[in-house]
Amino acid sequence: MISQTPKQKPRFRLHPAAILNSQRLRRSLMDTYDQKSAYKYLIGIILLLLSISSLFYTNILVEELEQREEREVQLYAEGLRYVVNSPLDENFNVVYQVIQDAVNFYQIPAIYVDENNLTSPDRTMNIDFPVTISAQEKERMIQEKLAVMKLEHPPIPVELGKGRTGYIYYSNSFLLTQLRYYPFLQLSVMLLIGYLAYLAFSSARKAEQNRVWVGLAKETAHQLGTPLSSLMAWVEYFRSDPNIDPSIAEEIEKDVIRLEMITTRFSNIGSIPTLKAEPVAEILNNFVSYLEKRVSSKVKFTVYNQLADEQTALLNKNLFEWVIENICKNAVDAMGGIGEINVTLQAPPNNNEMWIDIADTGKGMTKANMNKIFNPGFSTKKRGWGLGLTLAKRIIENYHSGKLFVKNSEIGKGTTFRIILNASIVE
Incomplete structure (x- = not known):
């Protein structure tokens, strides 16, 4: 007979090969970014040398x-x-x-x-x-x-x-005057060419990134489909067995439904998500209640809601919950599974915005890491792909026209992320 105490939480461990593969992918992504940054610096140095020579x-x-x-x-x-x-x-x-x-x-x-x-x-x-x-x-x-x-x-x-x-x-003759100012005109043209090259480079890089994200996401969704179907069959088997506690099947089913939702998220990446006015406070409270049961019991979650009851924001609920999950799980890891996560919702006066601050009591980060925290492949952890915060930023800024950034961070005291959304009022 299978039993589970109320405080016991399932633990999943990654296979060493999976950890190794994630580390390789993360290093590959970071190497790609470093190489592209090196190319940008090389182009800049060449333009600078040409300008100085001219x-x-x-x-x-x-x-x-x-x-x-x-x-x-x-x-x-x-x-x-x-x-x-x-x-x-x-x-x-x-x-x-x-x-x-x-x-x-x-x-x-x-x-x-x-x-x-x-x-x-x-x-x-x-x-x-x-x-x-x-x-x-x-x-x-x-x-x-x-x-x-x-x-x-x-x-x-x-x-x-x-x-x-x-x-x-x-x-000075007119010819000499022209020749004296010609280098500055030439430098301006080079700067313009460099700027246009930078825009073209950035556009190509973003297009390449989009192809990588879409391909990776859809392949992940495809790979998850088969085991999910098998898990649903096991849930039905547990329900049909009178010797198994029915609550176990219910909890497993919740996680399977959660995995199906994650699969749907991945399969929809690359498509324009549907946004609608959603009660942000209600979504956050429900999701935090779900999440705190699945992380360390030594992490305390608190939601401070300063929004009006009727205040909403244009959201894709599934993607928004994904953002909150990524930020909170990173916070849990930063705290080593012990600490507090405080979520504060507020609306600045005379501004059609909504601020969501997620603060942890973890180890904090340096300014150098703050500048790289959203780069694909960057992570201070030994395992993982270093894509969670990257995807979170893209979801908020590309799909929701909002902002996601590190509001502040202090070594030994913790980090606060801020999400800015466009608020809306339900009539």
């Missing part, structure tokens, strides 16, 4: 062109000095015209200021004036450009003889 090389070209333009202006100043101090002849005028044409070729804006600090439009080069502008406005434009030129380059002196000295002020 900036360095362009800066060399800018310096060379700047020196060439300065030499052209110096030649222009030298020619102007000869014009002023030498007898005019046809040959020299030709030479001077060649020098002036060179300055014009490089489109170097220049202004000549005589020994009396005076200038005029006919003493400027490569400065365009509007056709309809007045003489006073031309003078104002010249003075404005002259003020800018004085800040850009030191003037080139022109010795006029008898102690007189004029000056030529100039600015």
Whole structure:
């Protein structure tokens, strides 16, 4: 005769091969993430090196062109000095015209200021004036450009003889200005390309993850189908045997129904779940009552409900219970089967949201682990696939348009997870 005391709870142990396989899968998932992260860093480093090389090389070209333009202006100043101090002849005028044409070729804006600090439009080069502008406005434009030129380059002196000295002020040519800013434009383009590549990479990664999740889930559901059918037959056999306590069959049937629901969850992954307004507090209370009978009796569950009686949220009940189960079982493991789990439901004022905080009194986690806790394959336990919290986050954020994150965690004191859902009111 089979008997079971009320406080006795069934214990299931994984076969060593199953534990080993789960560890291998977890390492494979983590290796995949590490490799993809390495690729992202590699692409970033390559773009950075290309940008630095471009900036360095362009800066060399800018310096060379700047020196060439300065030499052209110096030649222009030298020619102007000869014009002023030498007898005019046809040959020299030709030479001077060649020098002036060179300055014009490089489109170097220049202004000549005589020994009396005076200038005029006919003493400027490569400065365009509007056709309809007045003489006073031309003078104002010249003075404005002259003020800018004085800040850009030191003037080139022109010795006029008898102690007189004029000056030529100039600015960088349009070509040089373009070349100076070209690396920054190129860097912006590279950053844009890098950002687009990152988006494409992330999109491909998510698509790959979705295929992995869907395939894994559906295969799991398929594998569970056969033993579930056998278990249901055993339940009926236990009921038909008068020597077996009927309560045993009832408890086994509850677990079989639970397994069937889990199988349904897995088989539905990849499909868009149906959401409807559900009383969150009622679902949580019922599920916690079910769960606390199937974990360590040294774990105390407490639900603090601060929601209004009519307050609901758009949920898929089965998937939502799966999220709560994953978080609570992780909490039980973190506490070593001894401690407290407090579930708090609240609705912030003036906000169409619902907050569910699940706090444990476990060992807590470091900030580094907080950043990786939802990564597939990451787990601080020796067994398991490290997929529970990953799936929980995807269920809340992808299917319920909510949020799941670690609200806070302190080493030696425990961890609090927060779920944010979109609240709704039943009319």
